[in-house]
Amino acid sequence: MLPLASESPLGPLLPEHPEELFVGVVLFLIILAVVWKVVVPMFEKTYAERTAAIQGGIERAEAAQAEAAAALEEYKAQLATAREEASRIREEAKAQGAAILADMRQQATEESSRLLANAKAQIDAERASAVNELRTEIGGLATTLAGRIVGESLDDDARARRTVERFIADLESQPAEHA
């Protein structure tokens, strides 16, 4: 123990050895140099890298999100197009069906009217032929009837009338073969 410390009125407030101060300063400056030149830069570099990595991660995530949103958008657009297409096709089919139906109906109408016309023509022809035949036959019958009337008695009115009535009844009872 040096007398300096204990004998001074400042007691322990004065360094026992003034060199303590010097040693403390030098040691601190050495630590400071190491911390300044090596430790702090290395820590800060790591921190900067970490910040960059986190920021990069966030940016990547954002890009992925944007990409996903774009894909969704595209998909939705495609879906809308497909829907439109489908409805267009449906409309087309409907229109086509209606056209086919109308066509068919028209064809059927034409066919039926054609058949009708045919039938009518046939009936007309048959009727004409029947009328012709009838005319011929009625002529013959009239002749026959006249002959009979004449052959029997021409002045017997009652008889003549009966004959005519019988003739007509015969006519009526005869089946209409060519109606």
Added chain:
Amino acid sequence: MGGLTRLILPLEGAAWPPGEHSFASRPLFPGVLPDWVNNHVAQAVIGAILVIVFWLWMAKGQTIVPGKKQAVGEFVYDFVRNGIARDILGPDFRRYLPFLVALFSFILVNNLFGQFFFFMFPTFSKIGFAWGLALLAWLLYNGAGIKKHGFVGYLKHATLPAGVPKPLWPLIIPLEFLSNIIVRPLTLGLRLFANLFAGHLVIMVFVVGGTLLLTATESLGGFPVPLLTVAGVVSILFSFAIFALELLVGSIQAYIFTVLTAQYVSSAIAEDH
């Protein structure tokens, strides 16, 4: 190896009652090297080496995702970086960060030496070391202020708060000069020294006194030997609580010294308001 045994014999020759003499340094090589090459200087050197090794080890092989070791390093580093430097100094903190990191770790390690079984002595209870750091802190904050405001500008900035009416200037300027330029480094050094000096003294009272009581073989001051033994046991047990308290005090003092240094720098480089 006279040097080594002189380094690691804590409380050697502790005479009762403990006092200023208990803090006397033991020259490591008396007669060969000057007396200031003593155990306390040696432990300060060891403390500095530990700090440097710790930081170099922690700074080595850092990765973006920290492992266990790096998490410890970053915890200590961030404690000073974010908890002290950035909080107090704002965006400018990077310039002063190395000083604060070095300051905090150097003081903390040397304070913990007070509880470390190898030395059992807080280095900064030797006031020379505390004065050294206070001097550096004083140079730092005044230098920062002068660099920012110029010499005259800084003197004005440091001694004349804005808005003081002219008649008060003769009173305020000397007071502010005293407070900001003279007293700050003194209180900085004294606070650190006195806390550790007193803490170490209290520990010695309990440990050395307890040992004396425990090993008493004849009644002392009218107290019988068994009572003295019991008192010794209680005293030794209580010293553990004091040790815990001193761990806290040592850490707090390292923190306070660093915070105040940052605070002084911050006020020196502050814009005039």
